[in-house]
Amino acid sequence: MTQPGSRPRFSPSPCDTKVQLFPPLISTTENDKWFPILSCPADFPLELFESAVDQLIHHPEYNSTLILRSETVSDTPCTGNDSSGFLKGLCSVHNIRRRLLPRRPGRDASLEQNCTLYASTSGEFAGIPSTLVLTPILAPGDSLPYYHPAVRYLAFRYIPSTPAIIRIEAVVLPDTPTDLNSRLYRTSLALLDTLHRYGWGALTKYQKRVKHDCVIAREEYQDLYLIVRERHKHLVGEWKEVTDPLKHVYEDIGIATYLMLLWKKSFGASEDNPGASDPPWKHWPRPPGGFLDLGCGNGLLTHILVSEGYEGHGIDLRARTSWEHYSEATRAALHVLALDPTQYTLNEPNNHVPYLKPRTFLIGNHADELTPWLPVIATLEHASGYLSIPCCAWSFDERFSRSSSAKFSDSSLGSVVDAEFIEGLNLGSEGGHQSQYSMYRIWLASLSQWLGWKIECDTLRIPSTRNWAIIGRERLSEGEKTYTARALDIIQDVVQRGAFKTRKPEGKAGGH
CATH class of the missing domain: 3.30.530.20 (START domain)
Structure with a gap:
């Protein structure tokens, strides 16, 4: 035939x-x-x-x-x-x-x-x-x-x-x-x-290139998702933004579910208590320093996690309409704040990012300009890990492009970017990995490895075409001093170029 x-x-x-x-x-x-x-x-x-x-x-x-x-x-x-x-x-x-x-x-x-x-x-x-x-x-x-x-x-x-x-x-x-x-x-x-x-x-021996459930088992995720969805599906009818509630509510429910299981897997043995009246995840392990959602936008992901008993904060450049309609606990966890990573070059105590406790877990859900900074901040702050779901392709001080990407490898990004490295990133089959989005994800993975993070990649079960996630929760063994020096070198390069500008908070900063 x-x-x-x-x-x-x-x-x-x-x-x-x-x-x-x-x-x-x-x-x-x-x-x-x-x-x-x-x-x-x-x-x-x-x-x-x-x-x-x-x-x-x-x-x-x-x-x-x-x-x-x-x-x-x-x-x-x-x-x-x-x-x-x-x-x-x-x-x-x-x-x-x-x-x-x-x-x-x-x-x-x-x-x-x-x-x-x-x-x-x-x-x-x-x-x-x-x-x-x-x-x-x-x-x-x-x-x-x-x-x-x-x-x-x-x-x-x-x-x-x-x-x-x-x-x-x-x-x-x-x-x-x-x-x-x-x-x-x-x-x-x-x-x-x-x-x-x-x-x-x-x-034709077709093999699906994109793999789901690389870190969290499908059955475990789906079973918990159904429960969490039932607890929060009412938010669709209460949506205060102009965006599509069906997409945003169920997407953030999916990401919250994934994080709950990821934290359970990452931070110690399960503490399920079958006899307790609380939902089982109330007793699950969680990040020692809580979480920080960078560029939290409408605050929904922060709200779901806080509602389910997780300690953490969300920060963004401006408050959204939704913020005032969440629970009191969520409102206390949402803050208007502009990050300035270049402050790490100053010889001051490590208080450059408010709401960052020791061993905080960082979240970057379509965080745009903050996306490349996640592994940098996670390295300098000794975070317990991070999850990044990149959307728009940004480098440290401008839009990412093939032509400009070399400029940001001036710290060498030490990773060996070969066919085996790319294959492990679970990118799918976008034109032989030559699309700009694929190139961006390769660059992000190289950056993460250069800064001492063991790379894990997964394709999340969420209603978004941008559902590829890079996870850092384990450190490589070369030495923290080396990785810290690399992170500071990257920031110093950004400062010397002089193009980076911290965006100003919109509205009444500190009002949330």
Whole structure:
């Protein structure tokens, strides 16, 4: 089979039940009448069918926004028969029992489901998996959740004809519409498109370059996110800014969730107290010096963290409308302040950044001009770590660009920026890392390593295209004096260039 440069066009066709070029599945149970729904050309060989449907089994959330994820209950080879019903001419070879978890458990129930692979019992393709049957498992009297099609069985078939086709068939529940405008047909269309894409990906050995959940496990994050979202979703209806509340509220809930788990993982053993009435995170480890949210903007991230019992502050150049509408504890934690990192070159006690206690954790969520200063300040203040989610590309005293980036390596940025270094940054596949944003992230990672931070990168599960994060929570072993000297050298270079200007606070500074 040839491999053209791009995936062949997805060309689905509804099955004509009057013209049966390929007969439907036949179950040994007479009541189970299989109904062919639609098919399309299979642009990959039968041998890759199992690999393609493996993605369907383990990642149902890619096809439904109502599904959070699936959890594997059991994974067993089959002996030739299966409790979900034997199909004539096919034998079951593998069964995965999964549990589908809804994204909104208060509205939809979870559902267990058998995912059974079948292979032909005879002929040229005997023993090669060619059919996947999904079987919902319901207790007597229970009904299917909304996110599941109204079917008793749903099957994905590879038919090795000339040309080969992939087809979806179902044993449909009574009175379920099956016309081209029906929900069942639309769902099947989306599933078939996904299977077609996965098959092509298996053929071309496609590998997703961006990796999520590199630092915090997906299941742990998603489970806590659902809880935190329920506690703070009311903020959508109380939004005081002109920006989109759906994006900003849920984005900051996601970042807060990530930080809570990151701190739990970073600052000692868990202190969960199952018998306590407080939420478990009230007893989790946290940064010894609290947190400082640099460029906190609307203050929402600071508000969520403070509301959940974390000590910290947020600073920005101006107060936002939202600030006055938060709780008293949050209002006390938000401050109008302009940072001047060049003050570190003065021989004065280390009080250059107010609200910075020893071992504070720094946060830079789309902090713009402050973004490159995070690892510098974290180094000079002996912070317990930092999380930076860069958005607009800024260097120390001007907009970042390819042409100007060399100017900011005059401290050598000591890192070895080679293919292996870049690969570890989880940048994705933006034009071979030649886009300005990719170059900026490489530069930030080099800067962090030069200043003694062990680099960790993650792609956060938040509703933003700028969801790449660089994390510093461990120090390299060369020596703090070396890293401090490097940070001061960077600041001295900035001072000598004379272009850096501290922005003035807007409004009544110190009023919050």
